[in-house]
Amino acid sequence: xxxIYLAGPDVFEPDAxxxxxxLKKLASQYGFIGLFPLDNNIPxxxxxxxxxxxxxxxxxxLIESADIVMANLNPFRGIEPDSGTVFEVGFATALNKDxxxxxxxxxxxxxxxxxxxxxxxxxxLCLDGKTIEDFQLSHNLMMIDQVVAVDARSCEGVxxxx
Numbered sequence: 089x090x091x092i093y094l095a096g097p098d099v100f101e102p103d104a105x106x107x108x109x110x111l112k113k114l115a116s117q118y119g120f121i122g123l124f125p126l127d128n129n130i131p132x133x134x135x136x137x138x139x140x141x142x143x144x145x146x147x148x149x150l151i152e153s154a155d156i157v158m159a160n161l162n163p164f165r166g167i168e169p170d171s172g173t174v175f176e177v178g179f180a181t182a183l184n185k186d187x188x189x190x191x192x193x194x195x196x197x198x199x200x201x202x203x204x205x206x207x208x209x210x211x212x213l214c215l216d217g218k219t220i221e222d223f224q225l226s227h228n229l230m231m232i233d234q235v236v237a238v239d240a241r242s243c244e245g246v247x248x249x250x
Contacts, residue, residue: 092120093151094240095177096160097170099125114240115158123150151179156186158243161227161235162193167204169227177234190237194226 092115098107104126112122128146133139151157157180164170169191180187193200198220201207205215214220221228227235237243 089119089121090155091123091153093123093154093157093176093180095125095151095157095173095180097162097164097173098160100164100170111240120155123154125150147176148179151176151185152183154180154185156188158240159187159189159234160240161189161191161231163191167201177231181234187234188236188243189227189231189234190239190243191226191235192238194235194238196222196224197226197228198222200226 094108094111094115098104098111101107108122108124108126112124115122125143125147128143128150130139130142130146133142157176159169159173159177161169161173161177164173168174177187177189198212201214201220202209202211207214212220212222223229223232225232225235
């Protein structure tokens with residue numbers, strides 16, 4: 089059975105274990121074994137830095153072992169996706185894994201930022217004075233082919249991978 093690494097900031101939710109179990113059940117409905125980051129057994133470490141490194145290394149091993157990656161790119165602590173998830177997407181892409189991402193709001197980035205930051209309808213700079221990329225994409229251009237759905241259930245690319 090093929091494996092799918094289930095990336096995303098879901099690990100930070102209060103009910104993260106339940107979310108992970110639900111994602112793994114969804115994966116099994118489509119013929120996959122779901123690999124959720126909290127499935128890792130992290131040995132006791134002396135410092136927070138050592139714990140963080142052990143978690144990162146364990147997640148990298150899960151990604152390396154997975155056939156594909158499905159990632160939650162919903163905004164996390166702001167307008168953009170979780171940076172750890174973006175790292176995982178990039179790492180999997182570098183390994184030539186098939187990567188499928190989802191985000192509930194797939195409107196163009198410029199539209200989402202203008203609304204979130206209450207900018208003028210013609211604004212091309214965000215509140216920080218940085219250019220808002222306008223490639224008619226919902227996310228950064230590096231994700232041009234990977235944001236395919238609004239939620240995990242409708243991630244069509246994954247369904248077609250089976």
